[in-house]
Amino acid sequence: MSDAASSHKNMLLSYEWLKEFIELKETPEEIARILTTLGFESAVRPANSGFSGIVAAKVVSKVPHPAADKLSLCEVSDGAATYKVVCGAPNVEAGQIVPLAKIGATVGGVKIKKAKLRGVESEGMICSERELGIADASEGIMTLSSAEAGRLGRDFAELYPPDFIIEVETLPNRPDILSHYGVAMELSAKLNRPVKPPAAAGDKIRPDGLLADVEPTLLAGNTPGCESYTAVALDDVAVAESPEWLKNRLRLCGYRPINAAVDITNYVMTEMGHPLHAFDRDKLSGGKVIVRAASPGEKIKALDGKTYDLGESDIVIADGAGAACAIAGIIGGETSAVSSSTKRILLESAVFNPQRVFAARRRLKISTESSYRFERGMSKARSIAACQRAVELLKNLCSARPSAIVDHGAGLPKNKIAVFFEKILSHTGVNIAETKVRGILAALSFEIVREEKDFIVVEPPSFRRDIFLQEDVIEEIIRVFGYDNARFDSAPAPIPDGSFAADRRRFDFVSSARRFLASAGFVENVNYGMIAPGWFSYFDEKLCVKIINPVSPEAAALRPSIFCQMWECFRANLGEGYDSQMIYEIGNIFYDGAQTRSLGLLASGNVFGDNWKKASLDADFYFLKGILEKLSFFACKDIRPEFAVDSGASNPPGGAKTPDFLAFGINIISEEEHIGRIGPVAPSLALAAGAKSPVWWAELNVDILAEKPRRNPIHKQYSVFPASSMDFSLMVEEGIPFGTIKDNILRVMGDEAHLVESAAPADVWRSPSGETSVLVRITLRHPSKTLDAASLGSLHGKITAGLTQIPGLKLRA
Structure with a gap:
């Protein structure tokens, strides 16, 4: 696995490297647009x-500078x-092959000139990766492969030809x-051009002769974290420095070259x-x-020099003695690391469970290029091809000889x-020819x-x-076909009548509600x-x-x-010192198998803020009632809300009974x-x-209100x-809304009815026995004349007759 720390979440591509797999006539900028x-x-x-x-x-040689302790005087050929060069890098040594900027060259925007440094003339500059712009940082001069000595x-x-980086x-x-x-x-799928696989990626690995004492074995057992495991033993490995072409490509893609064996694993991964x-x-x-689950209390010192405490859910790669040598899918262990003295290698190409890798990586707080890939899901076929490609490179660059192969696990079954074809049209609105559909799917490796x-x-x-689904496949088809190429010649699937209109009405109501509530504070x-x-x-938990x-x-x-999350916000605001609050939220709720759009209002404390005329006006029922009535007016909806104490038989948003977070509930009714x-x-x-004042809550069904x-x-x-006023004294049973009386x-x-200018309760009295007396005052006014006694008498009779028809209500003498 690649143990390089994951420093970027985007893929860095070399344009020239990409051209080895597909013929590209387009510029790098055009390729970037196509990928977009x-x-x-x-x-x-x-x-x-x-x-x-x-x-x-x-x-050729290195001697101390005669006048500076931290400088060296080098002869470079x-x-x-041969040139005399003054160098300040601590890692410069005789025999190294280095990049030399001669007089007249430009490095980092600075033209190199012959100059004296502490009294010694320097005829050039030995460069570092950072100075050449091929790395963000460097610890000293850049050293080239010994192969360049000739x-x-x-x-x-x-060695480092011009290129372009495409960041995807x-x-x-x-x-x-x-x-x-x-x-x-x-x-290839988009441009309809053939793609060429990497060299030897499809070739079967053929051992040069099995040696009984080196054949690797796998004791995976029923390890759920390992879907498949392939390992190749290689002998006679000559681990050396990677050639410059390989190091160049790794650097372009953000990797630091280490040695040929390790670099090849990173190269193949990229x-x-x-x-x-x-x-x-x-x-x-x-x-x-051995692939196994970590033991309780087990530790491992990883290649990054840190020691990690493993959990029983972590998967490790262990040796024959049971010692952990790597955290599966994340990072290798220090005890089995490949070095310049390594002669025999075991190359691992596995598929580890994404969830197990993700959980271990997050718990251990470590992110590598390997974990970034494994936690997204790898495939058995790709693991075999990558292993074959790496073996070919190890044979060519390290003179390695494959001596044994082991392969466990068949990978996941295919869906x-x-x-x-009709669904492609109904889902996308685009009529794509069946031959085109087959071609796109074949190009995307669908069988x-x-x-x-x-x-x-x-x-x-x-x-x-x-x-997994038909819709997933259709998305791939339209994605490659191109949204920009879509011609909507045929209508999509029939849309139920009024669905767009209903969405529009809901959108208009929500927009109006937001504007009004913001203006109300x-x-x-x-x-x-x-x-x-x-x-x-x-x-009701069952619902x-x-x-x-x-x-x-x-x-x-x-x-x-x-209410649930709004209450958490309310509590958090109280903790910040906001004792008076007016907050609202519009969103979906889920109850009794239904999904409903809901509006919640919560108010507490001084709703108008302290001022010199009135010290406080705390939120109460009448404040929220007024907000709801004004909301219906502002949203231009004929709601005419009525209010009645909840008996538990109703079904407003939030359930068939008043939820337990309310002291009592009052239903809001419209028609x-x-x-x-x-x-x-x-x-x-x-x-x-920690509320210092009563907290009032209201919740409305947006779907109903919008209609x-x-x-x-x-x-x-x-x-x-x-105007003329009439007073009616009524005995009213508890629970009759005043809206019923007015209607x-x-x-x-x-x-x-247009003569009624207002009708409102002027006084309410409750007796100790529970009877309620309401004084209703009705104000009448004619727009074009004065109401005479006869007209008022007739109107009084009609009103009296209407009141006597209401069950549970009687006129007092």
Whole structure:
């Protein structure tokens, strides 16, 4: 596995390297645009530019500077001449092959001139990677491969030719894009050009002769964290410095060269996308490996020099004696590391369970290039191909001889997915020819296992672990076909009548509600719809919805009310000293198998703030009631809300009964339809949160309110004629809304209802025995004349008749 720390989350591609897998006529900028249209946002920058006058040279000798302790005087030869160069790098030594910037060369924007340093003339500059711009940092001068000793004077631009870096933003479900070959396959599908696999990636590994004492064995048992494991033993390995072409490509992609054996594993991972790991086989007890779960209290010292405490859920690679040699899928161990003295290697190419790797990586707080790939999901086929490619490179660059092979595990089974051509049209609105569909799927490595007139059955490639549904396949088809090429010649699937109109009405109501509530001083909250299941104790738990595979215990359920998270926000605000609050939220709630859009309002404390005229006006029922009534006017909805104490038989948002977080509930009713609930938060809950004033709560069903008829405001001119008032004293049973009384008055008045200027309770009296007396005052006014005694008498009779028709109400004498 690659143990390089993951310092970037985007894939860095070499344009010149990419061209080895697919013919590219396009410029790097055009390739970046094509990748962006495929869903991978990309950017381009030049690399290895401006190398002029820099050559490969040999440090012939090194002596201390006569006048400076930290400087050295070096003689450097380019094969044609010898130059005296003053160098301050601590790692310069005689015999090294180095990049020499001769007089006249430009390094880092500075032209090299002959100059005296502490009295000694310097005829050039020995360069570091940072000075050449091929690395962000360096600890000293850059040293070239010893293979360049026979080619002194070679232009540095030949070793590090001009190139372009394409930085590709990858997606969590697309680990196959974390490689040059993977990107080439995407371009192949888009550009309809063949792709050439890496050399030897498809060749079968043939041992040069099995040796009984080196054959690796795998005791994976039923280890759930390992889906497949391939290992190749190699003998006669000559671990040396990597050639410059390989080091150049690694540096372009953000890796630091180490030695040929380790560099090859990183090279193949960058080329083909699958992480590999090389063990020094002489450091493995018994010459074999075991894949197992970590033991309680087990520790391992990793290649980064840190010691990690392992957990029982972690998977480790152990040797024959049981000693852990690597944390599977994350990082190798120091005890089995490959070095320049290594002669025998065990090359590992495995597929580890993504969830196990992710959990271990997060718990151990370590991120490597290997873990970044394994936690996204690797494939058996790619692991075999990567292993074959690495063996070929080890044979060519390290003179290695494969001596034994072991292969365990068949990988994951493939899915079979039926794709109906009619569904492609109905889902995308684009009529794509069936031959084009087959061509795109074949280019994306989908195997068509069955063909019918109306559909095909496909198997996704093993490296696409994110493809499960027909919709997933259709998304791949339209993505490669190109959204920019879409011509909507045919209409998509029929849309139910009124669905767009309903969405528009809901959008208009929510927009109006937000504007009004903001103007009224309310602050909006925005929360996710997931909560801790502990909230269910306030509701009927049988009707609440739990999440099967939650992201965390604190988000293991769907909220049955907007109140849940708003209360957490309210408590947090109290902790910051905000004793007076008016907050609201609009979002989905989930209850009794239904999903509803809901509006929640919470108010507490001084709702208008302290001022010199009035010290305080605390939130109460009438404040929230007024807000709701004004909201209906502002949103131009004919709601006409009524309020009645909840008897438990209603079904407003939040359940069939008042939730336990309220002291009591008052139903909000519109035309005999429940649209919400209002009530005070239970005092015990408010006190526990630290509230200094009563807390009032209201929740409305947005879906119902949005469908209410539109009512445009009507502006009436003031009448110049006098008004007349009538008082009616009524005995009213508890629970009769005043709206019912008012509606009956207007109903019995018929065409004369417009004469009612106002109808409101002027006084309420409750007797010790529980009877309620209400004094209703009705104000009448005619817009064009004075109401005479006869007219008023007639109106009084109609009103009296209407009141007597209301059950549970009687006129007092």
